[in-house]
Amino acid sequence: MRTAIPQPFSGYLEALREAGLDRRPVAVLDLDAVAANVTDLGRRAAGKPLRLASKSLRSRPVLERVLADPAFSGLLCFTLAEALWLAEEGLSDLVIGYPTADAEGLRELAGSDEARGAITLMIDSLEQLDFIDAAAPGHPEVRVALELDASYRPGPGLMIGAARSPQHSAGELATLASAVVRRPGFRLVGLMAYEGQIAGVGNAGRSVRAAAVRAMQAASARELAVRRAEAVAAVRLVAELEFVNGGGTGSIESTGAEASVTEIAAGSGVYGPGLFDHYTHFSPRHALHFGLDVVRRPAPGIATVLGGGWVASGAPGPDRLPTVAWPRKVHFRGTEGAGEVQTPLVGEGASALQVGDVVWFRHAKAGELCERVNELALFQGGAIVGTAPTYRGEGKAFL
Ligand SMILES: Cc1ncc(COP(=O)(O)O)c(C=O)c1O
Structure with a gap:
């Protein structure tokens, strides 16, 4: 049985479709x-x-x-x-x-x-x-x-x-x-x-x-x-x-x-990226997500998304990987991690994923995701209200 997708993720897909932005990868800024x-x-x-x-x-x-x-x-x-x-x-x-x-x-x-x-x-x-x-x-x-x-x-x-x-x-x-x-x-x-x-x-x-x-x-x-x-x-x-x-x-x-x-x-x-999930004195809301398409099922317990290897800078370690925000109980495969062009995902939540489903992630660091996409889809009050170019989208690659 497939679980209903909760907000904001179900809202993202519908709103993106309505705005004519129904393509992945996509970055959505709430x-x-x-x-x-x-x-x-x-x-x-x-x-x-x-x-x-x-x-x-x-x-x-x-x-x-x-x-x-x-x-x-x-x-x-x-x-x-x-x-x-x-x-x-x-x-x-x-x-x-x-x-x-x-x-x-x-x-x-x-x-x-x-x-x-x-x-x-x-x-x-x-x-x-x-x-x-x-x-x-x-x-x-x-x-x-x-x-x-x-x-x-x-x-x-x-x-x-x-x-x-x-x-x-x-x-x-x-x-x-x-x-x-x-x-x-x-x-x-x-x-x-x-x-x-x-x-x-x-x-x-x-x-x-x-x-x-x-x-x-x-x-x-x-x-x-x-x-x-x-x-x-x-x-x-x-x-x-x-x-x-x-x-x-x-x-x-x-x-x-x-x-x-x-x-x-x-x-x-x-x-509010992944590295800011673990502070005692504040908890930012998760404002920026990116979505990737499931494109194949290598085995019953594995679903593979296209892309995903948007790994953060700093001392290498698991905390530099993106966080899987939806579905729950999905994680990276230890031998592959987040891949350059494809990322196999495993875990209980991966079994229900089908080709064409969207998996939502957060980057570990705040700004680095913007080096991967040309624009951010702006989500407000349940709808996409516009887009904002990233530095990259304006043709600017500073670092
Ligand atoms: C000089 C300097 N100030 C402040 C910050 C903190 O920025 P943020 O609020 O994004 O963590 C950084 C981040 O590396 C920095 O290099």
């Missing part, structure tokens, strides 16, 4: 879920502005929709090429969250007053300033922000968190800040520190691992609050900072509680 997630991110930020992490959305109309909410202000971009494009499209307050070695882009930045007004480059050493000077000799003043390392170092040789900036202590960052303000062609306007070990690591559950993660995150938050405040105070002695950015979707509460932080970065919480 705008009601997006609205609920945006509201919840704002509630968690408790009045501190949220800077929207564009890499976690990768669709210009969706970025604009979220930015219309008063809780959000400005974008945290991921490449210079992206920021230059967004500036041309009329967006402003574009902080690039990562250093760049895009010489052509730097020349473009140097040549545009509008772009230089809108874009802030991220640096963590003088080497990057040398690169900018060599790429665009005699360039007019460009806005730069300094990145402070936010990793947790509980003992010699131990580093928990992303390997990002070499500037770990307040003193190190202050030395760099003094050198930047002395250097012609640069204006120091901001500071950023991203505590990925708190913001990006799920901590829910009763396992020993989950308890250890919670303990590490609490200790790291305490340590970082002190170090970040010292670094901000030291840098403020030599430069007037417009912003101090920290955190991400998973750390809004702890980052926002720090008086020295003026804004919090967040993006993934808008879509």
Whole structure:
């Protein structure tokens, strides 16, 4: 017997058919879920502005929709090429969250007053300033922000968190800040520190691992609050900072509680991907799904969908695979995983699947799905109300 398909998945298919979008692969963005997630991110930020992490959305109309909410202000971009494009499209307050070695882009930045007004480059050493000077000799003043390392170092040789900036202590960052303000062609306007070990690591559950993660995150938050405040105070002695950015979707509460932080970065919480299923203090709605067709039945207990190997970046492991959202009790085959062109699915729920059925998935990470599809079908109030191009759909492949 076949179980009736529950909402939202049955609603998706009917609505897609009505909208003439009855083809797979398809990505569906539930705008009601997006609205609920945006509201919840704002509630968690408790009045501190949220800077929207564009890499976690990768669709210009969706970025604009979220930015219309008063809780959000400005974008945290991921490449210079992206920021230059967004500036041309009329967006402003574009902080690039990562250093760049895009010489052509730097020349473009140097040549545009509008772009230089809108874009802030991220640096963590003088080497990057040398690169900018060599790429665009005699360039007019460009806005730069300094990145402070936010990793947790509980003992010699131990580093928990992303390997990002070499500037770990307040003193190190202050030395760099003094050198930047002395250097012609640069204006120091901001500071950023991203505590990925708190913001990006799920901590829910009763396992020993989950308890250890919670303990590490609490200790790291305490340590970082002190170090970040010292670094901000030291840098403020030599430069007037417009912003101090920290955190991400998973750390809004702890980052926002720090008086020295003026804004919090967040993006993934808008879509609510698989890696954000396991946090104690928030549960985003699952706003973004992709659907694939069942195309064959290799054996009674196996149903194969076309495509599916949309595996997330990061340290490889099962948590990087998509999540099967519907039907229930369906999982990947251990020997094949999620395949490039076909994905055999097994489990109790796979037996009932027939050719032409649709299996719904979620990506493990928020923005990466948008590198696989040209558009998102926008679902609202039970109907498809339009489509939004992804960056890829606008012909833009930044990373
Ligand atoms: C600098 C920086 N800030 C914030 C974030 C958090 O983004 P999200 O809210 O999408 O997890 C990231 C994600 O990697 C990041 O690199």
